[in-house]
Amino acid sequence: MKEIDEFLRENKPALKDDPTFLLETRRRLEQVEGIKAEVDRQRSHGRVALIIALAAGLALGVFATTVAFLYPVDLQSVGDGFLQNVRVFLETWKHYLVYPVAALAVTLSLVLTLGGKKTARL
């Protein structure tokens, strides 16, 4: 065993001098920084867009609610009884409407799950 110990200590792998190694490292790190900066820029753009969308949604919501309170509308007269008919229809058939709605939900979840798996494999 002592011989092996000595052999290994005396024959460390010999490196060739490579002055370009650190230059190449520096070049790669600069590239990484470029990518990092671009990702950060896109992230901050996304964040700004999200904040604008939230603010716009809030403002529109407040506006719509205010309008609804200030100018109440008699739905029955506007819809010419249509909404009332829809309400009656739903009341009458609600027990049977559950089945198509449930079937649609199951189909949609299956389609979305399978679609998601396909995307994940890519």
Added chain:
Amino acid sequence: MTRERFIDLVRVEQEPLRRFLLALCNGDAALADDIAQDALVRAYVASGSFLGLSKFSTWLFRIAYNCYIDHHRKARLDEVPVEAVLAVPADESTDAAFRYQQLYQALERLPGKEKAAIALFYFEDRSIKEIASILDMPQGTVKYHLSLGRTHLKQYIRL
């Protein structure tokens, strides 16, 4: 960590790191340097998470070892046989060149963990504790791999 600070630290560590990878790559200098570059990029990206709980070099070697493992796995999947140019310095005598060739051929036959333990212990003079941290295994397991590696090398190398 700034880029310049990182490069300063790498300047000190690049030689041992490249030598460690050279041993892992059985003397294929081009491949070893390629993995070293990948490891340095990975380390730089993750440098924000380096808390200084271990030595910078231990942390860097651990990343390099993981890079080597990843590359090894990928290479096994691709399995394209490439004739490696062994890193034997041109100015070495025939005797020394023969010894290096013997060493690399023997290392090639060792399992990855034994090879890594041997390289860190004998070529980089790392302590068992440091090796355990780099290879992410208990110290007892490092000793076991070292002992097994030595036994295997004794069979493969004619002294």
